[in-house]
Amino acid sequence: MESLRSGYLFPEISKRELEHTRKHPHAKLIRLGVGDTTQPIPDIITSAMAKQVYALSTVQGYRGYGAEQGNLELRMAIAERFYKGMGVKGDEVFVSDGAQCDISRLQMLLGSNVTVAVQDPSFPAYVDSSVIVGQSGKLNEETGKYSKIVYMNCEPENNFFPDLSRTPRTDIIFFCSPNNPTGSAASRQQLKQLVDFAKANGSIIIYDSAYSAYISDNSPRSIFEIPGANEVAIEVSSFSKFAGFTGVRLGWTVVPEELRYSNGHPVMKDFDRIVCTCFNGASNIAQAGGLACLSPDGFQAVSCVVNHYKENAKILAETFDSIGLKVYGGKNSPYVWVHFPGSSSLNVFNEILERTHIVTIPGKGFGPAGEEYIRLSAFGHRECILEAASRLQNFYK
Amino acid sequence: MESLRSGYLFPEISKRELEHTRKHPHAKLIRLGVGDTTQPIPDIITSAMAKQVYALSTVQGYRGYGAEQGNLELRMAIAERFYKGMGVKGDEVFVSDGAQCDISRLQMLLGSNVTVAVQDPSFPAYVDSSVIVGQSGKLNEETGKYSKIVYMNCEPENNFFPDLSRTPRTDIIFFCSPNNPTGSAASRQQLKQLVDFAKANGSIIIYDSAYSAYISDNSPRSIFEIPGANEVAIEVSSFSKFAGFTGVRLGWTVVPEELRYSNGHPVMKDFDRIVCTCFNGASNIAQAGGLACLSPDGFQAVSCVVNHYKENAKILAETFDSIGLKVYGGKNSPYVWVHFPGSSSLNVFNEILERTHIVTIPGKGFGPAGEEYIRLSAFGHRECILEAASRLQNFYK
Numbered sequence: 001m002e003s004l005r006s007g008y009l010f011p012e013i014s015k016r017e018l019e020h021t022r023k024h025p026h027a028k029l030i031r032l033g034v035g036d037t038t039q040p041i042p043d044i045i046t047s048a049m050a051k052q053v054y055a056l057s058t059v060q061g062y063r064g065y066g067a068e069q070g071n072l073e074l075r076m077a078i079a080e081r082f083y084k085g086m087g088v089k090g091d092e093v094f095v096s097d098g099a100q101c102d103i104s105r106l107q108m109l110l111g112s113n114v115t116v117a118v119q120d121p122s123f124p125a126y127v128d129s130s131v132i133v134g135q136s137g138k139l140n141e142e143t144g145k146y147s148k149i150v151y152m153n154c155e156p157e158n159n160f161f162p163d164l165s166r167t168p169r170t171d172i173i174f175f176c177s178p179n180n181p182t183g184s185a186a187s188r189q190q191l192k193q194l195v196d197f198a199k200a201n202g203s204i205i206i207y208d209s210a211y212s213a214y215i216s217d218n219s220p221r222s223i224f225e226i227p228g229a230n231e232v233a234i235e236v237s238s239f240s241k242f243a244g245f246t247g248v249r250l251g252w253t254v255v256p257e258e259l260r261y262s263n264g265h266p267v268m269k270d271f272d273r274i275v276c277t278c279f280n281g282a283s284n285i286a287q288a289g290g291l292a293c294l295s296p297d298g299f300q301a302v303s304c305v306v307n308h309y310k311e312n313a314k315i316l317a318e319t320f321d322s323i324g325l326k327v328y329g330g331k332n333s334p335y336v337w338v339h340f341p342g343s344s345s346l347n348v349f350n351e352i353l354e355r356t357h358i359v360t361i362p363g364k365g366f367g368p369a370g371e372e373y374i375r376l377s378a379f380g381h382r383e384c385i386l387e388a389a390s391r392l393q394n395f396y397k
Numbered sequence: 398m399e400s401l402r403s404g405y406l407f408p409e410i411s412k413r414e415l416e417h418t419r420k421h422p423h424a425k426l427i428r429l430g431v432g433d434t435t436q437p438i439p440d441i442i443t444s445a446m447a448k449q450v451y452a453l454s455t456v457q458g459y460r461g462y463g464a465e466q467g468n469l470e471l472r473m474a475i476a477e478r479f480y481k482g483m484g485v486k487g488d489e490v491f492v493s494d495g496a497q498c499d500i501s502r503l504q505m506l507l508g509s510n511v512t513v514a515v516q517d518p519s520f521p522a523y524v525d526s527s528v529i530v531g532q533s534g535k536l537n538e539e540t541g542k543y544s545k546i547v548y549m550n551c552e553p554e555n556n557f558f559p560d561l562s563r564t565p566r567t568d569i570i571f572f573c574s575p576n577n578p579t580g581s582a583a584s585r586q587q588l589k590q591l592v593d594f595a596k597a598n599g600s601i602i603i604y605d606s607a608y609s610a611y612i613s614d615n616s617p618r619s620i621f622e623i624p625g626a627n628e629v630a631i632e633v634s635s636f637s638k639f640a641g642f643t644g645v646r647l648g649w650t651v652v653p654e655e656l657r658y659s660n661g662h663p664v665m666k667d668f669d670r671i672v673c674t675c676f677n678g679a680s681n682i683a684q685a686g687g688l689a690c691l692s693p694d695g696f697q698a699v700s701c702v703v704n705h706y707k708e709n710a711k712i713l714a715e716t717f718d719s720i721g722l723k724v725y726g727g728k729n730s731p732y733v734w735v736h737f738p739g740s741s742s743l744n745v746f747n748e749i750l751e752r753t754h755i756v757t758i759p760g761k762g763f764g765p766a767g768e769e770y771i772r773l774s775a776f777g778h779r780e781c782i783l784e785a786a787s788r789l790q791n792f793y794k
Contacts, residue, residue, distance in 0.1 A: 001506065001667045004674075036461040046454040049682065050447045056645070057443040064433035064643040064776075097494055097646075097680070104675035108505065108529055109398065128674045132505055246461040247681040248453070249494075270398045277401075277525045278501035283494070283680045284644040285446065379461075 003139055003146075004131045009365040010124075016350065017359055024357065030388045032316075033359040035180070035334060035377040037244040039308055041289075042301035045243065048292035052285050066281045069272065070095025070252070074287050077294040078252050082212075082237070086224040088254055092268065094275055095290070097282045098251040099210045099238040100125050106206060106234065106253070107133045109267075109274045114171040117150035119162065121181055121366030121373075123208070126174040144368040153369050156328065156339070160184035164193055169201040175223075176208035178215060181366045181375040182337045183313075183329015185219035191226045198232040202262060205233040210251075213242040213306050214313075215332045230256035234267070239286075241334065241379075243293045243302045250286040309334045312385040313378035319389040323396040334378040337363070341372055348374050356391040400536055400543075401528045406762040407521075410746070417750050427785045429713075430756040432577070432731060432774040434641040436705055438686075439698035442640065445689035449682050463681050465673045467492025467649070471684050474691040475649050479609075479634070483621040485651055489665065491672055492687070494679045495648040496607045496635040497522050503603060503631065503650070504530045506664075506671045511568040514547035516559065518578055518763030518770075520605065523571040541765040550766050553725065553736070557581035561590055566598040572620075573605035575612060578763045578772040579734045580710075580726015582616035588623050595629040599659060602630040607648075610639040610703050611710075612729045627653035631664070636683075638731060638776075640690045640699045647683040706731045709782040710775035716786040720793040731775040734760070738769055745771050753788040 013033065021029060055061025069075065069091075076090035096102040103125050112134035118126045130136045130149060137148030145151055150170050152162035160182050175194060178185040186194070198205050207223040215221055223233045238251035255268040282290075292298045317330035326339040340348045345362035352358050352374070361377075363370025378385065410430065418426060452458025466472065466488075473487035493499040500522050509531035515523045527533045527546060534545030542548055547567050549559035557579050572591060575582040583591070595602050604620040612618055620630045635648035652665040679687075689695045714727035723736040737745045742759035749755050749771070758774075760767025775782065 001508075001670070004670060034462070038459065038461065040455055040459045041453045043454050046450050049450045053443050053446045053450060053682070056438045056641075057440050058437055059778075062435065062437045062641075064435060064641070065431070066644055098677045100677050101675065104505065108501065111398075111531060112509065125674060132671065132674060134508060244453075244459075244461070247463055247678070249677065249680040273398070273401060274529065277522060277529060278498065280495045280497050280646065281644075283646040283683050285450070285682050286680050381456075 001132065003136065004128060009362065013349070013361065013365070016353065020353055020357070027357040029357050029359060030380070030384050031359045032376045032380065032388060033361050035241070035379055037241065037246045037379050038381055039244060039305045041244045042298070042305070044298050044301055045289050045292045049285050049289040052288035063284055066284050066287070068276045068279055068281045070282060071284070071287050071291075074291050077291055081294045081299070083222060083224055083254070086222060087230060088224055088256065092254050092256050094253045094255065094271065095282050095287060096251040096253055096279070097249040097286070098240060099208060099236045102236050102251060102253045103206070104129045104132075105274050105278055106236070106271070108278060109271055110135075110172060115148065115150070116172045116174065117152055117167065117170040118174045118367070119154045119176060119179060120151035120368060121154065121363060121370035122174065122176055123180045124366060127367070144364070151367065151369070154179065154182060154184070155369060156326070160328070161186055161190045164197045167197070170203060173198060173203050173205045174208070175205055176210070177219070178211040178333040180211060180333070181329075181335050181361070181363065181370065183331070183333030183335045185215050185217070185332035188218075188220050188225070191220055191223060195223070195226045195229045195232055199228065203232065204259070204267070205229075207233050207235045208237070209235055210238040211241055211333050212237065213303075214310060214334055216310065217332060219332060224254070224256075230258045232259065234259065239290055239293060242306065243290075244305060245286065245289065248286045248289055250282055250290045308382070309378050312380060312382065315385050315389050316376055316378055319392050323392065330378070336376045336378065338374050338376065339372060340374070343372055345371055345374055356388075356395050358388050358391060398529065400533065401525060406759065410758065410762070413747065413750065414756055417754075421754065424754040426754050426756060427777070427781050428756045429773045429777065429785060430758050432638070432776055434638065434643045434776050435778055436641060436702045438641045439695070439702070441692075441695050441698055442686050442689045446682050446686040449685035460681055463678045463684070465676055465678045466669065467679060468681070468684050468688075471688050474688055478691045478696070480619060480621055480651070483619060484627060485621055485653065489651050489653050491650045491652065491668065492679050492684060493648040493650055493676070494646040494683070495637060496605060496633045499633050499648060499650045500603070500605075501526045501529075502671050502675055503633070503668070505675060506668055507532075507569060512545065512547070513569045513571065514549055514564065514567040515571045515764070516551045516573060516576060517548035517765060518551065518760060518767035519571065519573055520577045521763060524764070541761070548764065548766070551576065551579060551581070552766060553723070557725070558583055558587045561594045564594070567600060570595060570600050570602045571605070572602055573607070574616070575608040575730040577608065577730075578726075578732050578758070578760065578767065580728070580730030580732045582612050582614070582729035585617050585622070588617055588620060592620070592623045592626050592629055596625065600629065601656065601664070602626075604630050604632045605634070606632055607635040608638055608730050609634065610700075611707060611731055613707065614729060616729060621651070621653075627655045629656065631656065636687055636690060639703065640687075641702060642683065642686065645683045645686055647679055647687045705779070706775050709777060709779065712782050712786050713773055713775055716789050720789065727775070733773045733775065735771050735773065736769060737771070740769055742768050742771055753785075753792050755785050755788060
């Protein structure tokens, strides 16, 4: 824990945001920092949750503990909706209260004696949870890297996909696609390389597909689209950004039966044991909502909300493009990743906050390779996004 | 994980239950094994949850991520309702998705390099999570004990409170009161001893008060009723058995500001970091329900349900008493703990299942000291409890 206490950027960002609000109490702050959903959940889904809630007040409808792994109907619906034709079975799907929570349960499963690789930049929970369970080694304050973690550089030069021929072998590879923060989705060819690499090295890929609903091109939406991935990969995913369930809390993890330790023992059995010991199942109300999201009408309704955020992302990306800055992401992701060559990301963050009253995230918060970038979230009401675009245009013109 | 794979009783119990159902397809099985709530949640609470659900479909009412630590209003209400006059502040209350989940998050915080003591018998999650994080050492198949865990014997001879003068020092002491499975609540005098013991040894008590709503006498309902406990104790608790939220998922943990590591660093700060990294807050719907439970009318309504289960426990305890067996618990707890001197708990479990079609739990599942006992849960509809009582009377007459 001590190792984690230093060098944490996010409280620093909150502090600066707070100071800014005090200094400019009348400015209308636009928050495009944390990727937090803003649009109402479609009625068809909240109606299903309300029905479940009211049932809990009846003798016939009351339910206590559900299965720790989730309701079988929901597990089957997830397998059918997201993994059709990929051979994923309902009992390989473990319903959770969110991807971040399952990442830490996976870390409990793995323990301290494994080596870990992460994309650089990436969602901080992979590294932070590695530090907590004792996998990381010490932080080098100068490089911003932990000694035992392998950082796989993802930059425009390599098309945001690591050079695997120069990546050392690790037991675990965390891989997020579409990536948070860069917004880049790995292609089929790239994921095939990744699966081959893991297979050759006896590594396990922990694949985070929390943003797969944002993919617009033909990039795979799941690692299990790649043949053979079920022998080397676990997939963590979420209803948060797909259905606006950030506050409702629902996600899932797929652990394929074919994934084995080197001694032949199925990883799935141990994960099942972790889930039963460290978790008691997702809220049955959230699960009822999840099931409604996967019905044909529910799925269409949440897809409309996703399209709203995608349009927002396009507006933000076009804004920076028109300013003449290099902008990545946005197309397959609700995040845009803007390059400020030669600048410190914290300075850019400060400047944008100070001059436009827009909160972003300095890229450094996602790893050393994010130093010259800032991330903007496209989650927001349309008028806020348009107002943000206009302020940025004015500031940079 | 390998250490955990062997010696797990609960799957064995499920297997036997399933076999029994196959063998006797027409018998009406009564499940008094797992402590799972059965009574509907009062309308006042589900109405509040439904209101929150519907608000999520409106622009004004939609909320995304809440604070990882929980809504401040709920944190304050918990402090006010359960810790009035004990000096617990709202920001020392961390809202969770249940006690079991927070126990494993506490284990992540503690890591593998701590020594641990548990009551024997006790709720298996303490030992199992210790095994998972690597604190336990190896299992001795003969004694049923892990080499590095200190088992604090709790039997009728010591009034279910460990002889602390003979208990070795450990970094952590898990202590559940009212205890699951024995149903015994520690007295004020006993808890004072425990706090003094922890203080003298520089230990941290992780106090599980998940069943405190069932206390009928003047036993403390919280460890923080003991002066000075805020320097040595963390309290884990839950809405599951207090409000029938086993499927809704809501709990809390109190980490007092005054609790420090030997180097002076507040434990609370590290737990906050764990919660922010490994958890994303409890469902906002469940939290709205929790808040409703703590209103005067809500509290009265859930107390009626608790009284229903307490009356069930009394019926079960009286049944065994009239049979002439020694029965413990029931008074301050929804569990009764029945002694079968000289018998194996698995044999008693099998016999009761075979002859009365009632599922119980063999005491051995809670630790070696449970070997001559079985636990019965008083959660059930009244007619099931009465039917169970009648079958047991007939069988043992």
